[in-house]
Amino acid sequence: MNFELSTDQKLLVETVRAFVQKESPPGRLRSLRSDALGFSRDLWRKMGELGWLALPFPERFGGLEQSFVEVSLVLEQLGAGLVPEPYLGAIVFAGGLLAEAGTDAQREQWLAPLATGESLLAVAHAERGSRFEPSSVATTATATGDGYVLRGEKHFVLWGNAADAFIVSARTAGATHEARGVSLFLVPKAAAGLRVDALATTDGHRAARLTFDGAHVARDAVVGSVDDGVRPLSLAIDRATAGASAEAVGVMREALNLTVAYLGTREQFGVKIGTFQALQHRAVDMFIETELARSMAMLAALRAESKDDEERVRAVSAAKAHVAASGRFVTAQAIQLHGGIGISDEHDIGLYFKRMHALATLFGDEEHHLARFAARKAFATLET
Amino acid sequence: MDLSFSAEHDAFRAEVRAFLKTNLPPHLRAKADVDAHFEMPEIMEWHRILYKKGWVAPHWPNEHGGPGWDAARRFILTEELELAGTPGLSPFGLIMVGPLIMQFGTDAQKARFLPKILSGEEVWCQGYSEPNAGSDLASLKLRADDDGKGNFVLNGQKTWTTYAQYADWIFVLARTDSSGPKHKGISFLLVPMKTKGLVVKPFLSIGNTLAFSETFFEDVLVPRENLVGPLHGGWSLAKALLGHERTFIASVGASTRLLARVKRIAAETRTPAGVLFDDPIVRAKIAAMEIKLEGLRMANYRAIAGAQLGHAPGPESSLLKIRGSEILQQLFELAMSIMGHDSLSWFNGASSVPPIEEWVPSQWAYYRASTIYGGSNEIQRNVIAKMILNLPGA
């Protein structure tokens, strides 16, 4: 076994880290609150020029065809800097889904401009009441002579405020919660009958609610096969889940660093508060949780692209459940050990706390992934 | 031992409920129904309504304009107000400085300040903490020098001053002597906010509310008659006041209401299988919280029963504060987890999530403070280790 990074991977980590420190200090999130977009297109294009947006895509569509480990390394650094640019939502989730399930024409049209930062894609799958189940889809797509008509509502579409097009799950057959009968459609934001309402999210990012009121799409808007959208969607969600875990590790690591630094400088009772054993032990527990979460995020990164459902789902769900619990503990304790300043919006630590909540929730929270883990065959075997 | 209230007390509870039905104004009720955030003017509006009824200060004795009730009646009123979700009254006058002035103030101070605290004509805030004096409060540096003409001159800074921007008065701990041990040179002063040289800068909390402020003092003149208790003897006053503050932050009422809100959210949250309140795991989690809260409530009852027999709340109140603040946070975490994607909605207005969920993310973030303010939980644990367990060197 070898967990060492290759020279290229180390270089990648170093470049992303340096870029993040220079271009996107954590406090940037605060100044972007008044910005309608919520991130910078220029910075996004720069990330495109550096090749990071192309990492996971096939070479023949302008990608670099790197493994998910490279993608995770980037995400961890973006997490550490609380970078709002939509890498997880647009590249890993939406781009990944299109790269996997799209037709050649769709991939030709969308992947290259996605990889250069020229255009953005978002996946619109969650609905009110769907919880985290990709098969739970009430939005309908009714076949007409030359295409489909969409009706329904989609919730908390990550960076949907900025997307040029959406990959939308809608029911072409079956009952609301059935796995079969869900299809995916590529819908441009300008489509008639589609309304996009921007939402602010708890972590200072943006999302959108989409309302489809008889939006018409052509037949060639179908992504993948008709009625069989849940499988590619689930695979994309698994990768995004692994990605969220990697990003969360960056968030935890930096929250721990900030806290340890604070314990070493803040004085009360004439001593550095880091000399109190009660706080030392808490910091050590935060460190342990971070290291275990990192180990689990690595497992998820290594298994994220596995075609073996059993192996992939187990690793991804185990990682997300672990990271969500560890991450909440670490960032909440980080605030606690900062005392009053931790409750102030001026200090960055609260931004880490809120970002962690979003990462813990997106693509399924702890409970969801525990249940999913426990539902696998491997869990039910009584043998060692 | 007996858990029941007397018939007289039950009748009083009914009276309170009837009063609330007709006297909570509709616009406040609408907010109470979904546990929205109350702004200070709304809090003061409700203060005046309770004042008119004679119920604004259940714990104040008759001679100072309180109702002179026994502990059980006081508890019932407080509990019913909290259960109804009415605006939580500002504690700084009613619970903190008011009782302190009764205990340590001169007759002139009592006459000058108490009636206006009661009526809500004057709003107070608490100037204890400073940038370098939080848990280590005794190291505070705000200076109050004698100008030889019957005034103190205040120079320095306070911070985390909750709602200073709305206050007419601030009570501060200031250093009047720096020659001896830290806690022996502190005095307790009452300062009008509109004094020259006193500047308030509100800032945002992580819940995106303008809860607290930095408060700056530059040559602020305070007449000597605004000193409460002995000169340099403010530390014992400060500690007496923290005792009052702590029982109030056990927040049993707030948590009881929050628990009900968690259930309502779970009952409204659809899932592929039905609603989350019917999910056995979610139910078990809520049940576990309900049981924890019941434990806290019983401990609080014991403290109240003790108070009724005349025992002052001692270091045991630290237990209520630790557990109360933790339960409050855990309930907010549970609400966020039940809300799922809705918990990602940040000030988007009622149309994006059900109204009962609208304020949860902001409150969830802000209430990380409950284990920090009023003496952090680490400090409370130190108190228990030292004062109750008598651990060596603690």
Ligand SMILES: Cc1cc2nc3c(=O)[nH]c(=O)nc-3n(C[C@H](O)[C@H](O)[C@H](O)COP(=O)(O)OP(=O)(O)OC[C@H]3O[C@@H](n4cnc5c(N)ncnc54)[C@H](O)[C@@H]3O)c2cc1C
């Ligand atoms: C089942 C068992 C088998 C063992 N087998 C062997 C053996 O084969 N050979 C052998 O030599 N020894 C053996 N030990 C002894 C073992 O190494 C000691 O029990 C251990 O080092 C703890 O020492 P102690 O029992 O004196 O506890 P103490 O050192 O008295 O500790 C008591 C408590 O105080 C805590 N504590 C102590 N110092 C600190 C500190 N600075 N900060 C915070 N907390 C502190 C400890 O963590 C513990 O919780 C065995 C012990 C057990 C229980």
Ligand SMILES: Cc1cc2nc3c(=O)[nH]c(=O)nc-3n(C[C@H](O)[C@H](O)[C@H](O)COP(=O)(O)OP(=O)(O)OC[C@H]3O[C@@H](n4cnc5c(N)ncnc54)[C@H](O)[C@@H]3O)c2cc1C
């Ligand atoms: C929302 C909010 C409202 C507030 N409102 C007011 C107000 O109206 N008026 C006012 O005067 N103050 C107010 N405060 C201030 C509050 O009382 C202080 O924040 C609190 O006392 C902690 O002090 P600190 O922030 O300086 O943290 P620090 O004292 O720096 O503590 C930092 C960390 O170290 C820990 N720690 C410190 N000493 C020890 C020790 N000996 N052993 C173990 N751990 C230790 C703490 O528990 C904490 O985790 C408010 C605070 C908040 C967050």
